[in-house]
Amino acid sequence: MKNFTSVYDIDNLQKIIAKALKIKENPLGNTTKGKGKTIGLVFLNSSLRTRLSSQTAAQNLGLNVLVLNAAQEAWNMEFADGTVMKGDTVEHIKDAIEVLNQYCDIIAVRCFAGMKNKEDDVNESILSQFLKHAKVPVISLESATRHPLQSLADCITITENWTENRKPKVVLTWAPHIKPIAQAVGNSFTEWMQQMDVDFVITNPKGYDLDKNFTKDTPVIHNQDEALKNADFVYVKNWSSFDDYAKVLEVEDDWMLTNEKLALTNQAKVMHCLPVRRNLELSDEVMDGDNSIIYQQAKNRIFSAQVVFSEILDELDKPQKSQKK
Numbered sequence: 299m300k301n302f303t304s305v306y307d308i309d310n311l312q313k314i315i316a317k318a319l320k321i322k323e324n325p326l327g328n329t330t331k332g333k334g335k336t337i338g339l340v341f342l343n344s345s346l347r348t349r350l351s352s353q354t355a356a357q358n359l360g361l362n363v364l365v366l367n368a369a370q371e372a373w374n375m376e377f378a379d380g381t382v383m384k385g386d387t388v389e390h391i392k393d394a395i396e397v398l399n400q401y402c403d404i405i406a407v408r409c410f411a412g413m414k415n416k417e418d419d420v421n422e423s424i425l426s427q428f429l430k431h432a433k434v435p436v437i438s439l440e441s442a443t444r445h446p447l448q449s450l451a452d453c454i455t456i457t458e459n460w461t462e463n464r465k466p467k468v469v470l471t472w473a474p475h476i477k478p479i480a481q482a483v484g485n486s487f488t489e490w491m492q493q494m495d496v497d498f499v500i501t502n503p504k505g506y507d508l509d510k511n512f513t514k515d516t517p518v519i520h521n522q523d524e525a526l527k528n529a530d531f532v533y534v535k536n537w538s539s540f541d542d543y544a545k546v547l548e549v550e551d552d553w554m555l556t557n558e559k560l561a562l563t564n565q566a567k568v569m570h571c572l573p574v575r576r577n578l579e580l581s582d583e584v585m586d587g588d589n590s591i592i593y594q595q596a597k598n599r600i601f602s603a604q605v606v607f608s609e610i611l612d613e614l615d616k617p618q619k620s621q622k623k
């Protein structure tokens with residue numbers, strides 16, 4: 299694995315999930331693997347889980363960890379090419395990445411969608427600069443259109459919670475929110491579910507269909523009750539409109555997941571990537587109820603990160619020209 303920015307960087311998903319579950323049995327089984335190497339975790343946006351699970355995973359492997367909470371701690375970054383930097387921005391992203399190349403053997407970055415310019419977001423205007431200028435492997439900690447470490451943790455969690463000898467029905471359901479939220483988690487979960495041995499459907503109100511480039515042939519049902527019938531897993535997530543980009547549209551029905559709605563399912567396990575707005579996206583009774591596997595899902599973020607870092611370290615150990623300048 300040279301970089302990790304989507305499911306397409308993985309050769310064999312089932313094998314990666316199995317490896318992650320092995321790591322979970324013994325997270326400190328290889329504490330020297332990353333010895334002498336440095337990972338830089340660069341956050342251009344807020345984080346709790348990704349920040350802490352990535353640091354834990356890296357430390358479990360003996361990696362030296364540098365964390366840069368860029369929005370709070372670094373210079374104000376310029377992202378556009380050719381700008382005459384006479385305004386507020388102090389350092390160009392290109393220069394920042396070139397400097398990170400000098401300190402890091404792996405660069406991991408969080409760069410959310412700006413939610414202002416659809417084209418910039420769809421084209422991953424920030425992640426693409428990292429992929430272009432980094433001379434070391436790049437890992438996405440959530441980009442404009444995807445959240446692959448989250449999705450891998452989701453796959454691990456579904457695998458752990460499924461023992462029946464049939465495909466589970468997995469439903470991704472849209473949930474209400476008060477502000478424009480990116481489609482990254484929904485897109486990414488969709489892409490990974492398409493690679494899993496599950497019956498996968500998406501339900502969202504009209505006007506909230508995700509980008510067709512991600513949903514492809516996955517059924518999209520606009521009636522939530524119908525979609526929830528016989529579900530074994532329900533993944534709750536808000537996103538803003540993709541077609542009417544970054545708009546929060548008016549929705550008539552109540553889409554919040556409650557116990558009443560959960561009763562339509564096959565005793566479904568409930569998932570959410572967190573952070574969650576309680577009693578808006580899902581009710582307290584669901585969040586705190588027996589069907590929630592949300593904290594287990596959050597725990598699995600450590601093992602999704604650790605298996606990915608481990609695969610990247612294997613790649614770095616292969617005989618090759620030094621990756622560092």
Ligand SMILES: NCCC[C@H](NC(=O)CCC(=O)O)C(=O)O
Nearest residue numbers: 440479480482483571572573575
């Ligand atoms: N990293 C996990 C989710 C991050 C982000 N949530 C948020 O921005 C929530 C913000 C709020 O609730 O105000 C998202 O959904 O893409």
Ligand SMILES: NC(=O)OP(=O)(O)O
Nearest residue numbers: 345346347348571572
């Ligand atoms: N689920 C997730 O990525 O959480 P954070 O945004 O807190 O990292």
